[in-house]
Amino acid sequence: MPRCINCWIAIPITQQYLYNATDMDLEIISVLEDWIARQVIDEDYLCQECVNLLILETNNSERQFGHDSVCVCCGISIARRTGRRSHQLNYGDAEWIYTANIISPLEMPANARACNACWQRAHRQPPPAESGLFVISTARTDNEDNLQEPNPIISGSSSIVDSTMWSLPVLPAQTLKMFSESQL
Known part of the structure; x- marks a missing residue:
């Protein structure tokens, strides 16, 4: 399942509006590349909310997110869950390492959070040796x-x-x- 390159939410293939980031205007791609700090490639997709933000904010250099709270591992929204049901992933912790292995080659964002199910899976298992x-x-x-x-x-x-x-x-x-x- 593809993920939005800006906010990391999982985008179902069956969703009517699945935007390939390379199909956008050059001005929008430029703003997006500033937000994500790398070049856009063919495998990068955007959700509808992030496309709307990019269109509205092409003149603003501050990064915007279409979805604020997304599990970095599985991509579900954790915005409506209580603080006990999602966990902050701190750099260097076993859970952070396991999750970084799972989402590789994507990089872990600084404010990475995981839903309780993904955090428990990462907490129980060491990083895969292979x-x-x-x-x-x-x-x-x-x-x-x-x-x-x-x-x-x-x-x-x-x-x-x-x-x-x-x-x-x-x-x-x-x-x-x-x-x-x-x-x-």
């Missing part, structure tokens, strides 16, 4: 006897990180020896 998008590892000191909690590191040059690897913290040699002896 996606190859994220690196999450732990930083350790050279001294293995230091039992401080490892610091999670999320690395990458863009909003989506480069490859997937979940690693467990390295246990001190003494603990490993005790564990292996207890298994005998």
Whole structure:
């Protein structure tokens, strides 16, 4: 199901007005590209509300949204739901990483929210290992006897990180020896 490139709402194929962003006037495309901070491509669609806003606001440079509250994962409107039924996705959280993998190659917006169903699915599952998008590892000191909690590191040059690897913290040699002896 296509999504509106401006407000992320899911647009049913059967909807009477499904607008391809590249079919718009050059002036409208220019405003849209300013709003979404990238070039418009053939796979980009617009909902009726965003097309109306673009037509009305071609002279205004402030970005407008046709739908204010949309689940970034499934595209349903969460405007009428209470605060407990939608969740803010914060950069670097497990839910954010899982959702970024799901919607890839689209980028996560700064104000990303998820409906309760999508947030619970993301909360229960780690990011898919086969996606190859994220690196999450732990930083350790050279001294293995230091039992401080490892610091999670999320690395990458863009909003989506480069490859997937979940690693467990390295246990001190003494603990490993005790564990292996207890298994005998």
